[in-house]
Amino acid sequence: MDALNTLKATLTRPGLLISDPQIVDMATTDFRGWYKGNAVGLARPRSVSEVQDVVRACRTAGCAIVAQGGNTSMCGGAVPAAGGPSLILSTLGLDKIRSVSASSWSLVAEAGCSIKGVQDAARSVGQHFGLDFGARDSATIGGAISTNAGGMNVVRYGNCRDQVLGLEVVLADGTLWNGLRSLRKDNSGFDIKQLFIGGEGTLGIIAAASLKLHPAETESRSALLAVQSLQSATDLADLAMELADGRLSAIELLPRMGVERVCQQILGSVPPIRLYREWYVLVRMAGQDDPSEKLEAIISRALERDWVSDAIIAQSSSQEAKLWLIRDSFSELHRYLGVSFRFDYSVPLGRIPKLYPELCEAIRKVEPHFLPFAFGHLGDGNLHFSACQPDAQDGAAFEAKRRLVEDEANRVVWSLGGSVSAEHGIGQLHRDELVQQKGDVEVNVLRRIKNTLNPSSLLNPHKTLPA
Numbered sequence: 001m002d003a004l005n006t007l008k009a010t011l012t013r014p015g016l017l018i019s020d021p022q023i024v025d026m027a028t029t030d031f032r033g034w035y036k037g038n039a040v041g042l043a044r045p046r047s048v049s050e051v052q053d054v055v056r057a058c059r060t061a062g063c064a065i066v067a068q069g070g071n072t073s074m075c076g077g078a079v080p081a082a083g084g085p086s087l088i089l090s091t092l093g094l095d096k097i098r099s100v101s102a103s104s105w106s107l108v109a110e111a112g113c114s115i116k117g118v119q120d121a122a123r124s125v126g127q128h129f130g131l132d133f134g135a136r137d138s139a140t141i142g143g144a145i146s147t148n149a150g151g152m153n154v155v156r157y158g159n160c161r162d163q164v165l166g167l168e169v170v171l172a173d174g175t176l177w178n179g180l181r182s183l184r185k186d187n188s189g190f191d192i193k194q195l196f197i198g199g200e201g202t203l204g205i206i207a208a209a210s211l212k213l214h215p216a217e218t219e220s221r222s223a224l225l226a227v228q229s230l231q232s233a234t235d236l237a238d239l240a241m242e243l244a245d246g247r248l249s250a251i252e253l254l255p256r257m258g259v260e261r262v263c264q265q266i267l268g269s270v271p272p273i274r275l276y277r278e279w280y281v282l283v284r285m286a287g288q289d290d291p292s293e294k295l296e297a298i299i300s301r302a303l304e305r306d307w308v309s310d311a312i313i314a315q316s317s318s319q320e321a322k323l324w325l326i327r328d329s330f331s332e333l334h335r336y337l338g339v340s341f342r343f344d345y346s347v348p349l350g351r352i353p354k355l356y357p358e359l360c361e362a363i364r365k366v367e368p369h370f371l372p373f374a375f376g377h378l379g380d381g382n383l384h385f386s387a388c389q390p391d392a393q394d395g396a397a398f399e400a401k402r403r404l405v406e407d408e409a410n411r412v413v414w415s416l417g418g419s420v421s422a423e424h425g426i427g428q429l430h431r432d433e434l435v436q437q438k439g440d441v442e443v444n445v446l447r448r449i450k451n452t453l454n455p456s457s458l459l460n461p462h463k464t465l466p467a
Contacts, residue, residue, distance in 0.1 A: 003085040004040040006061035011043065016050060018042040027088045030079045031072045032342075035428055037080030039066070039088045046093040048168065048176065048207045054089055055205070055458075056174040063087050064461050067201040069112060069140030074344065077147065077200045077427030081462035091142050094207060097121045105213045106165055106182040111142025111206050118211065127213040130157025134328040142206045148198035150423030152250040152284075152327070155241070155379025157214065159423070160197065166210035167193040172203075172454045180210045195449065200425055201460040203453040217249065220286035221295050222320045224254075225302070225311040226277040230353040232307035233281050237378035238350075239307075240283060240298050247287040247294065251378045252327055253352070254280040258375055262329045265336050272323060273312050281308075281378065282327055284320075330375050330384075337373065339395040340388040341405050345413045346422030349381045355416055356383065362408040363387050366401050382422040385409070410436070426464045434466055 004019060011017040018024060019041045028037045040063060043054045058065050064086040068078045080086035094110035097117065101107065102125040109118050115136040122129040131144060133151030143149075145167070149160045157163065166181035179193055196204050227233045230253075237251050256275050263271045273280065283298075285291035295313065302308040314320035334340055347355050360372050369390035376383040387405050389398035410420055410433060420430050420437060435443055446465055 003061040003063040003087075007041060007057050007063065007087065010057040010060070011054060013050070015044060016046075016054075018044060024088070027068060027071065027090070028079050030076045032074060035076030035079050035081075037066075037082070037086065039080050040085045041087050043087055043089045044093050045089065045091075048094070048170065051089065051091075051094070051170045051205060051207055052174045052176060054087070055170055055172070058087055059172075059174065059456075059458060061085075064458055065089050065205070066460050067091060067142070067146070067205045069143030069146075070114070070135065070138040072135045072139045072143065073147065073427055074342075074424040075421070075427030075429035077425050077460070077463055078143065081428055083462055086461075089205065091140060091205075091207075094142070098208065100125050101182065102127060104182045106210055107213060108180055108208060108210050109141050110208045111140060111145075113141050115139050115141060115144060122213050123216070125213075126216050128216045129163070129211065130214055131160055131163050134331060141209055141211070145197050145206055145209055146200050147425035148423070150377070150380065150382060152252060152377065154377060154382075154423075155251060156246070156249050161194070163212050164193060164197055164209055165212050167196055167206055168208040169196050169204040169206055172456070172458050176207070177204070180208060182210050184212075195453070198425070200427060200464050202450060202464050203459065205459065215288060217286035218288050219290045220249070220284060220320065221290070221292050221314065222282065222284040222323050223295060223299060223311055223313040224273050224323055225281045225283065225299065225308045226273060227279050227281050227308055228277070228306065230279055230356055233279055233378060234350055234353055235305070236281055236283075236298075236302050236307050239301060241379065243298050243301070244285055244291075244294060247285045247291050248283070248379070249286045250282075250284045252282040253374075253376050253378050253383070254282055254327060255374055256280065257371075258330055258333060258373060259326055261336065262326050262333050266329045266332060267325065269322075272326075273310060277309065282323060284324070327375075333373075334386065334388075337371065337386070338389040339398045340373070340386045341402055341409075343385045343387075343409055343413075343420070344382070344422050344424040345385060345409075345418055345420065346380070346382045347413065347416045347418035351416050351418070352376070352378065352381065352383050355413065355418070356385070358412045358416075359385055359409055362412050363405055366404045366408055367398065369393065370398070370405075380422075381418075428463060431462075431464060432466045
């Protein structure tokens with residue numbers, strides 16, 4: 001309470017500091033419900049100067065700060081961890097598009113703008129923002145940058161890191177670094193903004209970003225294809241990347257189980273394609289001219305090579321949207337799968353056909369009857385893999401095997417030169433695995449950076465780096 005009283009004495013603007021336990025409590029549970037922290041209050045700044053005020057007040061009060069956007073973190077990175085008093089700083093009040101410049105192909109958005117809001121701002125000047133994923137309506141650009149989010153368009157536009165031209169960041173001492181440049185080339189020393197992209201709020205609080213825009217995707221066409229095997233899916237992705245002439249926006253791996261159960265249990269619809277293969281591929285091509293001919297040529301070539309046995313091409317924008325709604329619903333499907341251990345793995349391109357069966361084999365040593373549910377981004381080697389409880393087994397009994405399952409799965413991905421976090425970040429979930437993946441030298445370099453920019457662990461403590 002001492003920390004809260006100190007904060008109340010300084011942060012006096014009505015609505016800036018919320019201490020109502022019911023309101024604060026809602027912000028202390030993470031998106032998946034895996035992590036629950038404690039906070040003395042919730043700050044809702046409406047300007048960058050108020051963010052600075054909050055940081056300075058917390059330094060005086062000895063209170064840690066956890067920056068939070070849409071609270072869609074998959075790794076417990078946006079809620080307090082165990083430890084001393086924490087204040088959640090919501091960036092949702094920083095929701096302005098400050099500028100959009102068609103001539104410089106860029107816009108400046110504050111951290112609390114939703115991904116969809118940024119996309120809409122780009123469309124308003126006839127241009128396109130490349131980042132996209134299912135939580136576009138609620139996830140914020142500040143959170144996406146802080147976790148270096150990926151999503152479905154990485155194959156064409158790259159990760160979130162590749163969309164950022166400049167940043168405005170409040171540092172741990174309350175000072176403001178204004179690096180909101182729109183330069184495409186700037187070789188003037190260390191690229192400081194890269195420290196904060198993927199830093200999960202441990203090095204500074206992102207207040208605004210200058211973002212790269214691209215030519216509008218005025219025409220698009222999607223297809224859902226039944227593939228003979230995982231190897232066929234990978235071969236198809238290679239073919240698409242070779243022949244698409246830069247118009248391949250996304251190429252996603254979908255399991256039969258996922259398509260079937262999403263249609264039955266969430267959408268209440270008939271699957272759009274006959275479900276007789278184990279794996280399906282959803283591909284989207286887009287540009288400023290109709291990509292239908294190119295897409296059909298890719299499908300024809302794949303059929304000739306016996307990689308694909310069936311295909312449907314969306315004939316309208318509404319049909320295309322329905323296909324992608326199936327993919328967007330995969331995360332929600334976990335609500336129907338009981339206890340599940342969810343992994344966000346990446347491996348070098350071409351190794352997903354090896355990763356999936358080796359994961360299944362390793363996990364079956366711990367639980368022979370678990371249900372695998374895997375989907376992901378074929379264009380960048382990112383497989384989302386869930387080990388779900390057997391239908392007939394008690395969830396608590398399966399939950400007790402979590403650590404064993406995680407250890408077996410991680411060993412597989414590391415043996416293939418992969419990563420335990422492709423696009424979701426580290427947060428609380430993966431922090432103790434970093435030493436095994438990165439090694440002592442790399443972790444020590446990261447510690448030195450953190451100790452320089454956040455020496456007293458004021459910003460998002462107990463995240464990202466191992467204890």
